[in-house]
Amino acid sequence: MRIIIPGLAVLGLMTTAALAQAPNPNPEPSCKMCEGTYVPAEEIQAYTKKAQAEHRVDQQVRDIDIGKAHIALGVEHRGPLDKPGAHAVAEHDLVSEAYHIIDGTATLKLGPNLVNKERRPADEETVRLYNGPGNNADDIKDGVSYNLKAGDVVFIPAGTGHLFTQIDDHIDYIMIRIDPDKITPLKDEAASKAYLGQ
Numbered sequence: 001m002r003i004i005i006p007g008l009a010v011l012g013l014m015t016t017a018a019l020a021q022a023p024n025p026n027p028e029p030s031c032k033m034c035e036g037t038y039v040p041a042e043e044i045q046a047y048t049k050k051a052q053a054e055h056r057v058d059q060q061v062r063d064i065d066i067g068k069a070h071i072a073l074g075v076e077h078r079g080p081l082d083k084p085g086a087h088a089v090a091e092h093d094l095v096s097e098a099y100h101i102i103d104g105t106a107t108l109k110l111g112p113n114l115v116n117k118e119r120r121p122a123d124e125e126t127v128r129l130y131n132g133p134g135n136n137a138d139d140i141k142d143g144v145s146y147n148l149k150a151g152d153v154v155f156i157p158a159g160t161g162h163l164f165t166q167i168d169d170h171i172d173y174i175m176i177r178i179d180p181d182k183i184t185p186l187k188d189e190a191a192s193k194a195y196l197g198q
Contacts, residue, residue, distance in 0.1 A: 031067030037189075044075055046196050048172055051077035059195075060130050063179075063187040070182045074130065074175035078106070081167040089114060089137035089163040096178045097131070097162075099154040104171035109163045110156060111143030132183040137161060148173075 039061060047059050056077070063072040076099075091114060114137035120127050127133060140161045146154065148171065156162050164171075177184070 029067070031065070034065075034067065037062060037064055039073060043192065043196075044174070046198070047075035048077055050196060051075065055079075058126055058130060060184075060187055061192055062189075063177075063184050065182070065186060068180065070177075070179040070184055070186065072130070072177040072179065072184060072187070074177060076171075076173050076175055078104075078164060078167050078171050080169055081106070081164055084163055084165055087116075087118060087136040087138060089140055089161045090120075090131075090134065091117075091137065091161045092131045092134040092158055094133065094158050094179065094181045094183055095131045096158045097156040098176045098178075099148075099152075099156070100174045100176075101148050101150050101152045101154075102172045102174060103150050104167070104169060105150075106148050106167040106171040107145050107165045108148055108154060109140050109143040109145045109165050110154070110160055111140040112160055113141040113143070114161045115139040115141050129185060131177060132179065132181075135161075139163070 043061065047061055050056060051059060059075050061073040061075055063070055114135060116138040117135045118137065120134050120136055122128075122133065140163055143161065143163070145165065146152075148154065
């Protein structure tokens with residue numbers, strides 16, 4: 001005679017499912033035999049000088065394949081801003097960003113609800129080379145504003161609008177871009193040196 005206790009049967013199924021989803025005790029690295037990448041402070045400073053001299057905002061220093069994604073390093077310099085212009089909100093569909101503020105102060109607004117959203121042109125340099133497809137907009141409805149200063153860090157997931165609403169004198173920051181779909185082109189040290197004219 002066989003006795004089935006419903007609670008134990010469910011528990012058995014749950015245990016089997018949990019064992020099936022257990023992590024591999026011997027995982028392989030997601031980036032097989034990849035080497036590390038070093039970017040010296042002098043190179044970062046050269047990008048900041050180039051930005052100031054040529055009135056550039058966004059510059060990509062490296063874009064590296066890390067196995068399951070690309071990760072990129074950008075150097076940003078923005079001058080004074082009293083109020084944002086039209087369509088100054090940026091949003092990236094696939095690429096997330098993290099800012100580390102190096103110098104200066106500014107107010108940054110973040111949020112997903114874009115006002116008067118418009119597709120960014122596919123041939124725009126930043127779309128092609130830095131952060132992929134996305135939108136611009138006039139404002140962020142119910143956005144949250146943050147007063148940024150040196151040492152602060154900001155995370156901006158893909159799909160989140162971001163808008164500098166005010167910059168006191170300038171703001172310099174390092175940007176890390178995470179590109180899980182590998183839509184941005186790789187950039188190595190040689191390409192960086194060529195861009196800087198070194």
